[in-house]
Amino acid sequence: MQKQLRARNFALLRISGGGLPGNRKLVCEIENWGQEDGGQLEMLIRSYGELMLDHIETSLFPVAWTGSDHMSFIEAQEFNPLLHHLPADVLPFSGLGFPIRLGAMGNGYVLFTASSLSLTSDLIVEQHLRSCQIMTDLLALDERRSAPAQTLSEREIACLQLAGDGRISEEIAENLGLSVHTVNAYLGSATMKLDAVNRIQAIAKAIRLGHIN
Incomplete structure (x- = not known):
């Protein structure tokens, strides 16, 4: 410039x-x-x-x-x-x-x-x-x-990726062979690790940090 x-x-x-x-x-x-x-x-x-x-x-x-x-x-x-x-x-x-x-x-x-x-x-x-x-x-x-020291697990990343693609918890559970309760637990723990206030912000942060695309 x-x-x-x-x-x-x-x-x-x-x-x-x-x-x-x-x-x-x-x-x-x-x-x-x-x-x-x-x-x-x-x-x-x-x-x-x-x-x-x-x-x-x-x-x-x-x-x-x-x-x-x-x-x-x-x-x-x-x-x-x-x-x-x-x-x-x-x-x-x-x-x-x-x-x-x-x-x-x-x-x-x-x-x-x-x-x-x-x-x-x-x-x-x-x-x-x-x-x-x-x-x-x-x-x-x-x-x-300022990213948190806790790293995201493979399951947390997979759930975030599918959520970022517009899938709801039921669809994510079916895709990954998990229960809906387990999917929500993974998304909740990922949200806390990313210091996000909700699932949408967690997805946005995960994209910025390069965890998902």
Whole structure:
């Protein structure tokens, strides 16, 4: 993405604080500023953090700012009205940010900085969609890291797979040669192991964790 946009740096910022207005803040998850330019990212969050937090509550339009380097958005005039412009000349560098709102821990921004970005409307839309996918991948990685220590048994996985295919307990029991009571017991234990609130969430988590497809 960085190469396609001809950007110098990127960062993925996630909103932490449980959604409470007084506790919310932008936290960097991934960046390539490095030690030499690391202070610039802190400067960006300090300067625009509150404005970006307010913006994402009401809009998913990309944000842009022009720094003292006077960045130019090349070939994006038709998209310019849909960019939310932050105050100019606050930072020594310019940039573009894609807001992402996936709920709970999946809210934040993917940012790019450069002295000049070669943009078209199609490219902006494409990069916004890819930014959402990056956040989705990060959430999946978080889920894998926090996966419970207890592993699912083969029977639990088989019951979850069939349930995920839309089979009811009676059909699963007939398919696996088990009683309905045993099938429900396997599904219940799998739900607890996956720290899910119900069978549907257990199936969704099992898919994300790669247990079933």
